[in-house]
Amino acid sequence: MSTDELDQLFGLRPTVDIPPGAQRSLAQVGLIARSEGGLPAASLARQPASLVRATLGNVDGPLVSRWGHILFRRALSSRLAAPAGMDPVEFAAMRAAALNTIGEHAVARALVQDVDTANYNPALTDAALRAYLATSDITGACPAVRLQSGRDDPQWQLLQGICNAFAGEGARAERDLKRAFSRGIAPPIDVLLAQRYAGAAGRSRRAVNIEWDDVDELNPWRFALANALNEEVPEGLMTSAGPYYERVAATTPSLPLPVRAAGAQRAAREGILSSAALVDLYSMIYQLQDMDDPSAEIARQLRTAYVGNNPAARLGAIRQIWDSGGANYAMQVLTAYAAARVTPAEELADDAFPLIASMLTAGLDRDAMEWQPYVPQGGGAWALLAVAQPDQQGSISLGALDEFIDEDASDRQHKSRFLVAGLAGLGRLGADDASELSQRLGLGLGRETKWSRAIRQAGSYGNPVLVSYLAALGMQGDGWERMTPRHLYNIVAALNAAGLGAEARMIAAEAVARG
Numbered sequence: 001m002s003t004d005e006l007d008q009l010f011g012l013r014p015t016v017d018i019p020p021g022a023q024r025s026l027a028q029v030g031l032i033a034r035s036e037g038g039l040p041a042a043s044l045a046r047q048p049a050s051l052v053r054a055t056l057g058n059v060d061g062p063l064v065s066r067w068g069h070i071l072f073r074r075a076l077s078s079r080l081a082a083p084a085g086m087d088p089v090e091f092a093a094m095r096a097a098a099l100n101t102i103g104e105h106a107v108a109r110a111l112v113q114d115v116d117t118a119n120y121n122p123a124l125t126d127a128a129l130r131a132y133l134a135t136s137d138i139t140g141a142c143p144a145v146r147l148q149s150g151r152d153d154p155q156w157q158l159l160q161g162i163c164n165a166f167a168g169e170g171a172r173a174e175r176d177l178k179r180a181f182s183r184g185i186a187p188p189i190d191v192l193l194a195q196r197y198a199g200a201a202g203r204s205r206r207a208v209n210i211e212w213d214d215v216d217e218l219n220p221w222r223f224a225l226a227n228a229l230n231e232e233v234p235e236g237l238m239t240s241a242g243p244y245y246e247r248v249a250a251t252t253p254s255l256p257l258p259v260r261a262a263g264a265q266r267a268a269r270e271g272i273l274s275s276a277a278l279v280d281l282y283s284m285i286y287q288l289q290d291m292d293d294p295s296a297e298i299a300r301q302l303r304t305a306y307v308g309n310n311p312a313a314r315l316g317a318i319r320q321i322w323d324s325g326g327a328n329y330a331m332q333v334l335t336a337y338a339a340a341r342v343t344p345a346e347e348l349a350d351d352a353f354p355l356i357a358s359m360l361t362a363g364l365d366r367d368a369m370e371w372q373p374y375v376p377q378g379g380g381a382w383a384l385l386a387v388a389q390p391d392q393q394g395s396i397s398l399g400a401l402d403e404f405i406d407e408d409a410s411d412r413q414h415k416s417r418f419l420v421a422g423l424a425g426l427g428r429l430g431a432d433d434a435s436e437l438s439q440r441l442g443l444g445l446g447r448e449t450k451w452s453r454a455i456r457q458a459g460s461y462g463n464p465v466l467v468s469y470l471a472a473l474g475m476q477g478d479g480w481e482r483m484t485p486r487h488l489y490n491i492v493a494a495l496n497a498a499g500l501g502a503e504a505r506m507i508a509a510e511a512v513a514r515g
Contacts, residue, residue, distance in 0.1 A: 010302070013264060014147070015118055015147065016116070016118040017047075017116075017117055017118065017143055017146075017147060018117075018118070024087035024114070024115070024116055025070055026089065026115070026119065027081060027088070028079045028080060028081050028114060029080065029088055029091070029092045029111070029114050030077055030078050030079030030095075030111065030114065031077045031078075031079065031107070031110050031111060031114065032074070032077055032078050033078075033079045033081060034078075034079070034095055034112065037074070038074070038077070038078035039074065039075055039078040039099075039464050040078070040464070040465070041078070041079055041080055041081055042081055042084070043080065043463050043464060043465035043466060044083040044463075044465055044466060045081045045082075045083065045084065046078060046083075046084055047083045047084065047463070047466060048083065048084065048085070049082075049083045049084060049085040049086035049467065051083075051454070051466075052086065052091070052094070052466075052469070053084045053086070053094070054434045055466075055470055055472075056094040056095065056097075056098050056469060057094065057161060057376045057474050058473055059098045059102070059472055059476065060101060060321075060476070061099055061101065061102075061476055061477070061478070062102055062103065062243075062270050062477075062478060063102065063270070063271070063367070063472055063475040063477070064271065064273075064474065064475050064476075064478070064480050064482055065326065065480075065507050065510055066270060066271040066329070066333075066361065066473050066476045066510060067271065067485075067506040067507045067510050068471060068475045068491075068507055069102060069270055069271030069272070069470075070271045070503075071468050071471070071495075071500070072098075072102065072468055072469070072471070072472040073099070073102070073104050073107060073271070074468070075464070075465050075468035075469060075472075076095045076099050076104075076107070076111075077095075077099070077107050077110075077111060080465065087121075089115060089119055089120065089121050089124055090121065091126075091186075091198075092111060092112070092114070092115050092124055093121060093123035093124035093126075093127050094123070095111060095377060096108045096111050096112050096124065096127035096128065096131065097126075097127045097130075098121070098472075099131075100109065100127060100130045100131055100134070102270075102272075103244075103246075103247035103248075103267070103270065103272050104272060105130070105131045105134035105135050105170035105248065105251075106131075106135055106251060107108065108127060108128075108130070108131035108134075109132060109135050109140065110130070112124060112127060112128040112131060112151075112283065114189060114300065116260050116400055117143040117144050117147050117148070118147055119142055120147075120148055121164075122148075122151075123497040125144050125374050127146050128141065128144055129141055129155075129159075130220070132224075133220045133221060133224040133225065133457065134220060134244075134248050135248075135251075135252075136224045136228045136254065137227075138159075138162060138197060138224065138225065138226040139162070139163070139166050139226055141159055141163075142159075142162070142163035142166060142167070145159045145160055145163045146160075146163055146167070147148050151452050154185050154190070155182075155186070155190075156207070157176070157180060157185055157186075158177070158180060158185075158186060158190065158191065158194040158221075159194075159474065160176065161173045161176040161177040161180065161194060161198055162194055162198045163199055164176065164197075164198075165198035165199070165201040170198075170201065173198045173201075174195075177191060177194055177195045177198060178195075178408045178496040180194075181195070184275060187215075188214075188244045189210070189211070189214075189215050189222060190221055190222065190225075191213065192208055192209075192210055192211070193221075193222060193225035193226065193229065193231070194225065195208045196208040196210060196225075196231075197228060197229060199223055200501065207224065210226075210229075210231055210232075210396040212234045212237070214219070215234075215237065217237070217240075218233065218237045218238070218240075218241045218245065218344075220244070220248075223245060223248065225239075225249070227252050227254050227255060228254070228321075229340060232438065238259070243266060243380055245263070246262065246263035246265075246266040246267070247263060247266060247267055247270070247272060248263070249262070249263030249264075250263035250264040250267035250268075250273060251267065251272070251273075252274065256426055257281070257284060257285050257288065257291070258285075258291070258293040258295055260281060261281060261282070261293075261295035261298075262295075262407050263323070264278055264281055264330070265328060265330040265331075266303075266330070268333040269328070269330045269333070270327045273333075274362070275333050275334065275336040275337060275361060275362040276337070277361075278330070278333055278334050279302070279334065279337065280482075282295065282298060282299040282302050282334065283299070283302075285298075285299040285301035286300065286302070286303055294324065294372075296327075296332065297324065298321055298324055298331075298334075298381065301317045301318075301320045301321050301324070302317070302321060302334065302335070302338070304316075304317035305318045305321065305335060306337075306338055306341070307337035311342065311343060313353065314338065314342065315348070317338075318335050318338055318339060318342070318355075318358075319351075320336060321335055322335070322354060322376070327437060329361075329514060332354065332358040332361055332513075333358075333361040333362070335358045335505045336358050336359055336360075336361050336362035336364060337362060337364070338357040339355045339356075339359050340359050340362075340364050340367040340368075341394075342355055344370050344371045344373075344374050344376045345374060348374070349374055349375055349376065349379075349381070351373065352371050352379075352380075352381035353379070353380035353381045353384065355371070355383065355407055356368045356371055356381050356384045356388075357384060357509075357513040358512070359402035360388055360506060360509045360513070361501055363502070363506060364427075365388050365389065365390055365502075365505065365506075367474070368384070368388055369385060369388075369389055372384065372385055372389075376408065377397060377399075377400040377403065378399075378400040378401070378402075378403030379404070379406045379407075380415075380512075381402070382400060383404050383415070383419050383512050384512055384513060386400075386401075386423065386428070386507050387419065387421070387422045387423060387426060387428070387505055387508040387509050387512060388505050388506070388509040389505075390501075390502070390505065392426075392428055395428055395429055395430050395433070396423060396428050396429070396455060397500070398433060401420070401423075401437075403418070404416060404419065405441070406422075409418060409420060410515065414480070414481075414515040415502055415512055415515045416441060417441050417485040417515075418483075418485055418488055418508070418511035418512050418515040419512050420434070420437045420438070420441060420443065420485070421445065421485035421486070421488040421489040421492070421508075421511075421513075422489075422492055422507075422508030422509070422511060422512065423486060424437075424489055424493070425446060425488065425489045425490070425491070425492030425493035425496060425504065426492060426493075426496055426501075426504060426505065427493075427496065441485075443485045443489070444486050445484060445485070445486055446490050447486060451470065451473065451474060451490075452486075454470055454472065455467060455470040455474070455490055455491065455494040456493065456494055456497075458470060458494060458498065459494030459495065459496070459497035459498045460497055461500060462497070462498050462499060464495075464498045464499055464500050465495045466498070467495055467497075467498040467500065468495075470494070471491045471494065473494060474487045474490070474491055475487070475491065480511065480514045480515050483511065483515075488507075488508070488511055491507065492504045492507060492508050493503075495507070
């Protein structure tokens with residue numbers, strides 16, 4: 001019997017892996033303190049646990065808004081006290097699960113690591129395993145695997161074999177994984193990947209050949225182990241894989257740069273990657289001069305967009321990047337800082353709308369406002385600046401707004417509807433004007449639901465965390481066609497009231513740009 005088996009037999013198995021003096025408090029769990037840009041720690045301390053459970057428990061996919069995603073990530077990762085009547089570990093588990101759901105696996109991993117492993121409950125253990133697999137950090141899961149019990153699923157058994165190998169029990173690990181293979185505990189490819197990974201820690205000289213011929217689908221376990229082992233996944237499996245793998249690929253350093261670039265477009269579009277992170281990725285691609293991939297041409301154009309010989313060359317490169325991505329919003333994220341380097345001029349007014357939209361993907365509102373003297377009233381660029389400008393005093397021009405609505409050729413006048421909703425939420429329309437425009441465009445801004453009452457009340461109390469959670473709940477979907485102007489109005493108004501005016505402006509501008 002192994003040492004671990006003997007300890008378990010005689011009741012000597014450790015229940016903690018951190019000395020008492022080093023164990024961490026659960027009073028506040030999170031990554032970003034208030035002094036570091038996080039949200040107030042006591043924001044949820046007096047909120048009912050049922051409301052937080054209902055909100056976070058119903059976040060089951062990505063958000064339509066890139067800026068909504070960024071705000072939600074900040075609210076989930078802030079150092080917070082648990083709501084009244086909720087166990088701090090349960091709260092941490094729900095936040096980690098939500099982060100995994102929106103593709104923020106690295107943040108989820110950091111969050112679960114802020115809780116001592118001995119305090120994990122089953123939900124936090126599940127969220128931790130998802131985060132470790134998505135970041136290809138297989139051995140990172142070992143403290144939970146070796147301390148927690150109560151699971152006996154195939155993945156858990158394979159992880160036990162891997163963790164035993166890395167704990168110095170190579171013979172036992174080899175025996176257990178051979179047994180898993182012979183008994184068919186998991187599909188052969190899953191066990192072979194586990195054996196190869198465990199073999200890196202042991203003294204076994206046994207070669208493990210990974211055969212993908214009979215594998216017809218990818219799963220997170222196979223993708224994580226293959227990435228950790230530098231084992232190439234067949235192109236056919238990657239082609240048929242879903243959005244999860246694109247998000248994971250974008251931030252997996254072991255993958256080839258073209259694969260990362262393909263995934264990074266989704267990650268940037270959804271808010272997982274910042275504009276600066278996307279530029280860094282394409283900068284690495286540029287260094288590989290012999291790469292024959294569409295991303296290499298984008299990288300070359302991006303360099304010209306920054307250091308071209310003249311303004312015309314730089315603007316031409318930015319246009320080429322946009323054209324290469326079609327209507328892909330990620331290309332506007334990529335060019336945000338290059339767009340800010342374009343000197344505003346009246347002869348460039350036709351390019352003002354996409355340039356301003358690009359700048360606002362990175363929150364460069366001050367740079368965008370430099371275009372204000374050069375854009376015509378009632379145009380698309382004017383609409384973006386109307387909601388994005390940080391120092392707006394009083395109401396905007398109704399004549400210009402009427403002109404924008406009359407000229408709006410978007411489907412069902414979505415841009416006009418979002419513009420009116422955003423302006424009303426920011427308080428840049430008078431109450432009578434907002435009501436008249438709401439009736440004219442059929443927005444129903446005054447209609448009430450349980451959700452709208454909850455988010456408005458959270459905003460009036462100045463609770464940024466609860467507003468952010470409720471806003472995320474109202475922005476569920478895979479495209480802006482899933483967002484209604486009424487939801488946008490309530491989200492923008494509540495964020496603005498809760499002291500998150502910058503985020504409210506960026507979400508409103510994004511709605512106009514992408515609607």
